[in-house]
Amino acid sequence: MELVIPILVSVGIVVAGVGVLIGVLRSRASKQTAVLASQAQAELAQLEQTAGSALVRTDEKIRLAADELGFAAAEFGETAIGEFTAAIGRARQRLAEAFQLNQLLADHIPDTDEQRRDWNQRIIALCESADASLGEQVSAFAARRAAARATPAAIERLVGSVALVRSSLAGPSETLQRLAERYTDAALAPVAGNPAQAARLLDFAGRSAEVARSRLAAGREDEAEAAVRAGDESVHRASALLANVESFEVEALRAESTLAAMIAESHAELAVARAIPAAERQGRLDDAIAALEASLAAVPVSADRTDPIGALTSVRQTNTALDDAVAERADRAERQTRLRTQLVTAIDDAELQITAARDVLARTSAGPDARTRLAAAEHELADLTTETDPERALGRARRAAALANEAALLAHQAAQSGYGGYGYPGGQQYGGQQYGGRQPYPGPGYPGGSGQGPYSRPRGRGGDGMGVLGGVLGGLAIGGMLDGLGDLGDFGDFFD
Structure with missing residues (x-):
């Protein structure tokens, strides 16, 4: 009893403390809720x-x-x-x-x-x-x-601009006369008419100023403003035309410098292109060589009036065409190399498939279809020695492998259908397991391999359990091992 009273007192104190704590927490939560509501x-x-x-x-x-x-x-x-x-x-x-x-x-x-x-x-x-x-x-x-x-004020400014630009018409005209001694008419054609066209634009700008004055006097301010804008645009275009005449000479000098470098580059590229064997140049490459040579021959000597911009354009275009033709020839050569590499692998595959098919046909009573396909495969492989085109040779090698594959498949199916039996003593099986201690083609595309390859046909019944059972039973029959085995009814359950 003396122990119970202190315990009860302690419990009461704890309960009271918890109650106070809960009350404090509720009060705080209530205050926070009130604050948030007030803020909202x-x-x-x-x-x-x-x-x-x-x-x-x-x-x-x-x-x-x-x-x-x-x-x-x-x-x-x-x-x-x-x-x-x-x-x-x-x-x-x-x-x-x-x-x-x-x-x-x-x-x-x-x-x-x-x-x-x-x-x-x-x-x-x-x-x-x-x-x-x-x-x-x-x-x-x-x-x-x-x-x-x-x-x-805009009208007066327009009138002043027209007068200023008109006073500069003489300079570009004199520049054109001087340039005509060095450059051909074709070279100067883009700027030859600029002074005359600029003069016509200035005349239009002057008339625009007169129209603006009359519309402004009639209280049609929007039309006056439009006339001023049209006049300002005409003056701007006239100034640009005259500036183009002065800048043409600089552009022509730059074109002459670039043309000299382009000519040197073209001669070097022509030497490389001519070194390519004639048989490989036939067609586009020969045409590109002839076109670039013609462009270079058309470039006049320095003493004549020239068209450096036009000549540069012509040489650049034919030079680019030659570059493209050479690149195409390089791509073609690279493709030939790749085909030759693939051909080696394809021939190895065909020889392996033909060898495997011969082994299968030698151990089974294969029908005419299997033998025909094997003969066709051997013929395709033999003809590869006279094939000069790697792409065609690759196709024939792949066909040979596919035909040999089909021959082995047909012989395998014939054996499982009862034509001559299919099985060999010592556990020699054909269907993805060992064949004489080795795998004739341990990859996709061979009967019994890990799948159907790009040149194989569907295996039909060659991979199911009853096919293996037939092979086993055939081997047992050949080995004289059926005696004394008794009832084989449960043997097939092994393959269920």
């Missing part, structure tokens, strides 16, 4: 305030944009405000959807926190999209208005 409500309140501000801002922007649309129509015409009108229509549709969502939030039906969050976010997105569309149009018309105000 504060975030929702901030989101609702942002959405409300967005509604007010977008509504005001649409009203201002409608006023701007009226000013733009009066200033630039109805045809110029089509996209602006469409943008305002799209903005109003988005604002209407946003107002509908806000109405759902304000009605008497309670909404979940998730709904409040989603709808307010949607309101903000709709308002931002409408604002962006309107902002693009307002900015575009502001830029047009600024350009219209700047049109008078």
Whole structure:
């Protein structure tokens, strides 16, 4: 009894402590939950305030944009405000959807926190999209208005540019006259008409300036601005044409330098190509050699008027054609080497298959089909000595192996069908096991091997248990070992 009381007191203290701990933990969890709920409500309140501000801002922007649309129509015409009108229509549709969502939030039906969050976010997105569309149009018309105000100055700038470029027409014309002493008419053809074309473009730019003045005086600022833009573009093109004349000489000098290197390279490649045996050059390679030689012969001597860019183009093209032909010949030679390597393996395979087939036919009473295929295989192998094409020789070697394989398979099937028996004393079997202490072809494609190879035929019944049983029984019969064996009824169960 004296021990029970202290124990009960201790248990009571522990229970009380656990109760206090649980109470503290529950209090903390409750406080954390309250804090999180308070934060979530504060975030929702901030989101609702942002959405409300967005509604007010977008509504005001649409009203201002409608006023701007009226000013733009009066200033630039109805045809110029089509996209602006469409943008305002799209903005109003988005604002209407946003107002509908806000109405759902304000009605008497309670909404979940998730709904409040989603709808307010949607309101903000709709308002931002409408604002962006309107902002693009307002900015575009502001830029047009600024350009219209700047049109008078732009016209004067255009007139000055036309005069400046026109004063430089003489230089390119003189350059062309000097270049004509060194280069052929064909070489100068890309730039020969540039000064005259530039003069026509400058005339057009001058007329554009006059049109811009008249449209500006009539209050048609957009047409005046368009005329100035067309004139500026014409002046820019004229300047580029004249600059091309001056840069042609530099390009021609670079072409002459590159042509000299290309000619030296071509002569070296021609020497290599001519060293290839004539029999291997026939066709594309000979044609490529002749074409490159003709291109080199057409290059004029330095004392004549030349076309370095055209000559370089011609030599480069024929040089590339020769490179391609030589590469094709190299690929062909590589293929011949690969075929010869494959041919050695194929001949070894054919000889092995023929030897194995001869062994099978010698031990069985094979029919005419098996013997015919063996004879055909031997004929294919014998004819390889006169075959000069490695690809055709490879095909014949593979056919020889396949025919010998078929001959062995047919002889094997005939033996299992009762024609002459099929089995040999000493456990000699044909069907993937040892044959006379060796495997004639221990790989795919041979009857009884590890599978059907690329030149083999289906084995039919050659691999099933009863086929092996037939071979065993045949061997027993030949060896005179059936006497005294009694009932063999259970022997077949071994193969079930």
